[in-house]
Amino acid sequence: MATYIDWRLRGPGVDLCNCAFGCPCQFNAQPTHGKCEAAVGFHIVEGHFGDTSLADLHVACTFAWPGPIHEGQGQCQAFIDERASEMQRQALLTILCGQEQEPTAFFAIFASTVTTLHEPQFVPVEVRTDRAALTASIRVPGAIDGRVEPIRNPMDGSPHRAKVVLPEGFEFAEADCASASFNTAGAIALDYVGTNAMLYDLHMGPSGIIRA
Template sequence: MTSYVDWRLRGPGVDLCNCDYGCPCQFNALPTHDGCEAAVGFHIVVGHFGKVRLDNLHVACTFAWPGPIHEGHGQCQPFIDERATAEQRQALLTILSGQEQEPTAFFAIFASTLETLHEPQFLPVEVHTDRAALTASIRVPGLIDGRVEPIRNPMDGAVHRVSLLLPEGFEFGEADCASATFDTWGAIALSHTGTNALLYELHMGPHGIIRA
């Protein structure tokens, strides 16, 4: 059995992508459009990698795949909180790379679909979520501007609440659906309005989701 570094990340996460609300990926279906494009962020409220503490750091990534994610050939650009020390930066990049996680767990699965990993950027990263209000944001000055608001009833503008329950999910077990507007620049340039957003609690370790 492979031995992994003991690590854990816990805190609110948000995914913004170019698919319709709910995202077909969550139903083992093909993407709404030909490819997948996304901006993802999370705020680590509590975390560690071995003896390196990762509390209160923010991380974001932009992604693009030419087709469905499982077909690979994707690219990613990571953005790590500039407040992170050299040890914390290395720890977070190691986690994102999937090197210290089982092959069937979230970060390892996503890393296996990437063909190009752009140079990580160490900048001010801010990820904020409010699941009760169905709002969130991912911001890296000049590189990511992502905003989340509730899905609205087209007739009267009322907030439309929808949640996903995935008992065997590998990124999260439950998520709230919302509406995303996001623009990204840099190595991966994206622009989408009124597309899918998912708000969830990230709780992850070397063996995947920590469900306890």
């Protein structure tokens, strides 16, 4: 059995993707438009990699797959909080690449679908979420401008609340559904309005989701 470095990430996460609200991928269905493109981010409230603290750092990534994620051939570019030290940067890149996680866990699974890993950027990154208000943002100046607002009732404009509950999920067990608008630059250029957003609590370690 493989032995992994002890690490943990805990904090709010947000996924913005090109699919319809709720995202068919969460139901093992085909993506809405045949391909998967996304911007994701999380704010590490508590975290460490071995003896290296990762607390209060922000991370974002852009992704693009030509088809469903599980078919691979994906691209990824990571944006790491410029405040991170060299040790923190290497720790976060190691985690994102799935190098210190069981192969059936979230980061390792996603890493296995990526064939083009663009040069990571160490820049200002800000990820903000408010699940009660169904709002969030991912800001990387010049690279990611992502905004989340509630899905609106088409009759009166009131916020519509919906959740995705995945008791055996490998990224999250429960997420709030919302509406995303995002555009990205850099190695992966995306531009979407009124597509799927997921707000969730990230709690991850070498074996995957920490459910305790």
